[in-house]
Amino acid sequence: MPELPELQAHAERLTSRYAAASLEEFRPLTFTALKTASPDPSTAIGEALAEVGRRGKYLLPTFGALTFVVHLMQGGRLKEDPKPSAKPRNGIARWRFADGRAWLLTEAGTERRAGVWCVPSADRLRLPPLADLGPEADRISAGELADRFTQHNQRLHGFLRNQTCVAGLGRRLANEVCHRARLSPFAMTGRLGAGGAQAVVDAIAAACAEGLAAERARSEMSSSGDRPGGVHGRTGLPCPACGDSIREVAYSSYTVHYCPACQTGGKALADNTTSKFLR
Numbered sequence: 001m002p003e004l005p006e007l008q009a010h011a012e013r014l015t016s017r018y019a020a021a022s023l024e025e026f027r028p029l030t031f032t033a034l035k036t037a038s039p040d041p042s043t044a045i046g047e048a049l050a051e052v053g054r055r056g057k058y059l060l061p062t063f064g065a066l067t068f069v070v071h072l073m074q075g076g077r078l079k080e081d082p083k084p085s086a087k088p089r090n091g092i093a094r095w096r097f098a099d100g101r102a103w104l105l106t107e108a109g110t111e112r113r114a115g116v117w118c119v120p121s122a123d124r125l126r127l128p129p130l131a132d133l134g135p136e137a138d139r140i141s142a143g144e145l146a147d148r149f150t151q152h153n154q155r156l157h158g159f160l161r162n163q164t165c166v167a168g169l170g171r172r173l174a175n176e177v178c179h180r181a182r183l184s185p186f187a188m189t190g191r192l193g194a195g196g197a198q199a200v201v202d203a204i205a206a207a208c209a210e211g212l213a214a215e216r217a218r219s220e221m222s223s224s225g226d227r228p229g230g231v232h233g234r235t236g237l238p239c240p241a242c243g244d245s246i247r248e249v250a251y252s253s254y255t256v257h258y259c260p261a262c263q264t265g266g267k268a269l270a271d272n273t274t275s276k277f278l279r
């Protein structure tokens with residue numbers, strides 16, 4: 001799933017290329033594409049693109065008084081559409097501009113969870129789906145994070161993926177942040193204290209900066225295998241920090257990757273969900 005660095009760079013690219021372009025048409029292409037009934041997306045027709053913003057893992061194309069809130073989920077992409085077809089493969093929704101250009105929201109796979117919300121621009125942060133998001137992960141202070149650790153005592157990896165705790169991180173960056181912070185992904189946040197919060201804030205900043213630099217060097221959003229990192233998706237390979245072998249704990253929908261030497265005192269975590277994990 002695209003995370004903070006990929007989405008931020010993509011928002012910047014689209015803003016740079018389409019700022020001030022007038023919207024001619026917005027058309028949902030599937031029954032599930034549009035998640036809201038009001039306001040009517042037609043109120044954006046004739047309005048110029050102010051920007052494509054970002055909040056958490058949502059893209060926010062804004063046209064006057066209306067903002068389209070776009071969530072890509074796992075297999076979605078918001079692409080430039082140079083040759084619009086009536087029935088594009090994996091197409092979910094399309095924005096057409098008066099100058100002839102277009103965007104196409106696509107979603108590969110069968111989940112069909114990507115979609116678009118229409119919200120008033122002035123209230124977009126106070127309405128679903130953005131209202132319950134936590135602070136932006138790359139902007140939270142160590143003190144604020146320590147407070148949230150106390151309020152939400154859970155495994156660190158799960159905390160980092162929980163968008164109501166901090167917004168913008170997903171499975172890949174949760175793995176990378178835990179590794180950079182030299183903390184077990186199963187450490188309980190309520191026990192990390194101020195020192196642990198500072199280590200996590202520093203790790204988030206470094207991981208996001210690395211990812212953002214890589215994305216800004218591209219002309220379009222990367223695929224997951226092209227994103228930088230030290231542990232994610234590297235099971236069995238040497239840790240770039242110490243040379244130990246990267247291990248994993250696999251779940252049905254995601255995998256936790258970690259380095260025993262860097263994060264768990266050299267101990268391998270049991271690879272099943274019913275074991276008593278090292279904390």
